[in-house]
Amino acid sequence: MSTNAAMAETAALVGDPARAAMLNALMDGRALTAGELAGVAGITAQTASGHLARLAAAGLLAMERQGRHRYHRLATPAVARMLEAIMTVAGSAPPPARPRRIGPADAAMRNARTCYDHLAGRLGVAIADAMAARGQVELATDGGAVTAAGEAFLQSLGISPQAGTRRAFCKPCLDWSERRHHLAGGLGAALCTRCFELGWVKRVPASRTVLVTRAGEAGLRQAFGIELA
Amino acid sequence: MSTNAAMAETAALVGDPARAAMLNALMDGRALTAGELAGVAGITAQTASGHLARLAAAGLLAMERQGRHRYHRLATPAVARMLEAIMTVAGSAPPPARPRRIGPADAAMRNARTCYDHLAGRLGVAIADAMAARGQVELATDGGAVTAAGEAFLQSLGISPQAGTRRAFCKPCLDWSERRHHLAGGLGAALCTRCFELGWVKRVPASRTVLVTRAGEAGLRQAFGIELA
DNA sequence: GGCATGCTTCGGCCCAGACCGAAGCATGCT
DNA sequence: AGCATGCTTCGGTCTGGGCCGAAGCATGCC
Numbered sequence: 001m002s003t004n005a006a007m008a009e010t011a012a013l014v015g016d017p018a019r020a021a022m023l024n025a026l027m028d029g030r031a032l033t034a035g036e037l038a039g040v041a042g043i044t045a046q047t048a049s050g051h052l053a054r055l056a057a058a059g060l061l062a063m064e065r066q067g068r069h070r071y072h073r074l075a076t077p078a079v080a081r082m083l084e085a086i087m088t089v090a091g092s093a094p095p096p097a098r099p100r101r102i103g104p105a106d107a108a109m110r111n112a113r114t115c116y117d118h119l120a121g122r123l124g125v126a127i128a129d130a131m132a133a134r135g136q137v138e139l140a141t142d143g144g145a146v147t148a149a150g151e152a153f154l155q156s157l158g159i160s161p162q163a164g165t166r167r168a169f170c171k172p173c174l175d176w177s178e179r180r181h182h183l184a185g186g187l188g189a190a191l192c193t194r195c196f197e198l199g200w201v202k203r204v205p206a207s208r209t210v211l212v213t214r215a216g217e218a219g220l221r222q223a224f225g226i227e228l229a
Numbered sequence: 230m231s232t233n234a235a236m237a238e239t240a241a242l243v244g245d246p247a248r249a250a251m252l253n254a255l256m257d258g259r260a261l262t263a264g265e266l267a268g269v270a271g272i273t274a275q276t277a278s279g280h281l282a283r284l285a286a287a288g289l290l291a292m293e294r295q296g297r298h299r300y301h302r303l304a305t306p307a308v309a310r311m312l313e314a315i316m317t318v319a320g321s322a323p324p325p326a327r328p329r330r331i332g333p334a335d336a337a338m339r340n341a342r343t344c345y346d347h348l349a350g351r352l353g354v355a356i357a358d359a360m361a362a363r364g365q366v367e368l369a370t371d372g373g374a375v376t377a378a379g380e381a382f383l384q385s386l387g388i389s390p391q392a393g394t395r396r397a398f399c400k401p402c403l404d405w406s407e408r409r410h411h412l413a414g415g416l417g418a419a420l421c422t423r424c425f426e427l428g429w430v431k432r433v434p435a436s437r438t439v440l441v442t443r444a445g446e447a448g449l450r451q452a453f454g455i456e457l458a
Numbered sequence: 459g460g461c462a463t464g465c466t467t468c469g470g471c472c473c474a475g476a477c478c479g480a481a482g483c484a485t486g487c488t
Numbered sequence: 489a490g491c492a493t494g495c496t497t498c499g500g501t502c503t504g505g506g507c508c509g510a511a512g513c514a515t516g517c518c
Contacts, residue, residue: 006319007312008249015241016476021233034495047477049496060318068485068494082318083236085311089289090235245506263465276507278466297464297515 013058014086018043019051023060023074023083030180031064031073109209111228112201115173118188119195122228123212123220125178127191130224139181146187157223158197159190242287243315247272248280252289252303252312259409260293260302338438340457341430344402347417348424351457352441352449354407356420359453368410375416386452387427388419 014020018041025032025040032040038048052072055061062075074080112123119127131137136150146154154160173184183191195201200216203209212220212228220226243249247270254261254269261269267277281301284290291304303309341352348356360366365379375383383389402413412420424430429445432438441449441457449455 003316003319004250004253005246007253007316008244008246010244010319011240011242011249011315012244013240015237015239015244017234017237018476020237020240024233024236035493043476044478045495046479046497050476053496059320070495076318078314078318082311082314085307085314086240087232087236088307089305089311090232090239091288247506264463272506273508274465275467275509279506282466299465 010058010060010082013055013060014083016051017041018047019055022048022051022072023055023079026061026072026074027080027083029073029080030178031071033069033071037072108204108211110178112210112212113208114192114203114210115175115182115184115208118173118182118184118192119201119210120173120175120178120182122178123201123210123226124182124188125175125180126226126228127220127224128180128182130226131183134225137183137187144183144185144187154187154190157191157194159194239287239289239311242284242289243312245280246270247276248284251277251280251301252284252308255290255301255303256309256312258302258309259407260300262298262300266301337433337440339407341439341441342437343421343432343439344404344411344413344437347402347411347413347421348430348439349402349404349407349411351407352430352439352455353411353417354404354409355455355457356449356453357409357411359455360412363454366412366416373412373414373416383416383419386420386423388423 014023021041022037025037034048034052035045037052038045041048041051043051052061052063056063056072056075059075060079061072064071064073074083110121112119112121114120115124118124128137128139131150131153132139134149134153135147136153138145138147173182173188175182182188195216196203198215198219199213200219201210201212204211217228220228243252250270251266254266263277263281264274266281267274270277270280272280281290281292285292285301285304288304289308290301293300293302303312339350341348341350343349344353347353357366357368360379360382361368363378363382364376365382367374367376402411402417404411411417424445425432427444427448428442429448430439430441433440446457449457
């Protein structure tokens with residue numbers, strides 16, 4: 001295909017108000033369901049479905065199934081950069097105002113909770129982000145891997161890498177409230193266990209919610225550079 | 230207007246094959262006439278006219294009249310960046326292959342010639358680019374200005390800034406063959422005169438064409454950092 | 459002035475595609 | 489199993505806008 005035609009096709013996908021609204025809603029890296037995206041675009045589910053299929057076919061969006069939901073997010077950072085460039089030309093400053101948060105009502109639960117055997121919520125996502133940013137883990141949709149630097153870091157935390165295969169050991173899991181990935185698999189479980197052992201977090205009785213202790217705030221800041229304001 | 234709507238509108242403008250082809254043809258910063266743009270897009274002049282009007286109204290294109298021609302170019306570097314970002318996502322590498330050159334048939338004349346009292350062609354554009362890149366002049370569509378650094382540089386070349394108003398002194402002029410701006414006005418005339426005085430260029434008899442001498446190649450490289458391969 | 463050229467405006471044709479209602483799968487909950 | 493929920497596919501309507509022919513201005517050349 002001609003480069004002109006390819007460019008026009010991609011731009012035309014962004015050039016529809018409904019699709020633009022959906023893409024805009026995904027600009028912060030979160031993943032949203034088809035129904036939610038239909039809502040922000042002000043169209044019915046079936047229309048949104050068609051749009052999302054086209055965006056995915058063109059490689060602008062990536063889709064991930066989780067139960068009976070389908071989570072959509074921008075396929076690559078290049079897509080986000082493209083959208084920013086278009087908004088720049090369009091003249092409107094990109095308003096960083098996040099849309100209203102959808103998810104668990106309980107604020108504490110949004111902040112930190114367990115997901116099966118690992119940590120989720122803002123805390124879980126922050127840990128995943130920090131480790132990815134530091135090159136300690138490499139995350140992909142289908143799996144992840146712990147790097148050499150990551151193994152050394154885990155040792156320093158008191159976690160020994162007894163895991164067999166490194167890939168299964170580090171599995172990304174889509175976060176319910178944050179709509180971003182956190183660490184699951186053997187790695188996620190080990191990190192979670194260690195955080196409890198160190199007294200950085202403690203459970204709220206009869207709930208999945210966990211609270212970050214004072215010692216935890218300091219320890220997390222020290223170990224991961226995380227600031228959970 | 231909502232930021233979504235503005236983004237969609239801008240993207241939709243790029244999302245038409247004919248408009249995309251025209252924008253693509255302008256990616257290297259040259260300015261083309263409406264007729265030429267119609268040609269590259271494979272549409273008639275009247276259709277192209279409509280497209281160009283819309284692109285200009287949206288601020289993607291800038292128009293400049295020169296005689297009975299209307300030259301169009303990308304309005305800002307931000308537009309070029311946007312187009313590159315879209316092409317990146319579209320997957321095709323932006324091919325830097327320039328379209329076939331339109332303009333003066335005579336190669337020597339394309340290379341360097343006089344335009345009234347100043348230098349044009351590749352040489353003229355190269356000088357303008359070099360001085361702009363070094364912050365010696367600041368160019369705008371309607372006029373330009375010599376900076377303090379520029380005045381010092383001109384002094385070192387043996388040109389005294391006797392001009393009255395600095396703005397009229399430095400006027401950008403759209404180059405015929407290069408389709409980019411070169412320096413006109415008092416500054417352009419002074420530079421041209423000085424180049425002749427220094428023996429850097431000499432006229433081809435009965436022609437607007439000028440030739441760069443061996444001394445000129447060295448002098449231009451030294452003074453402007455220009456390499457006219 | 460008269461003619462050629464470059465560009466724009468006007469009017470009308472026509473098609474891609476955005477939209478929704480209804481129906482069809484798939485998954486999870488009880 | 490039965491029902492609810494989330495999403496997709498199918499079919500049909502309708503409008504926005506891309507396109508050209510013809511005509512109208514503006515500019516430059518002889």
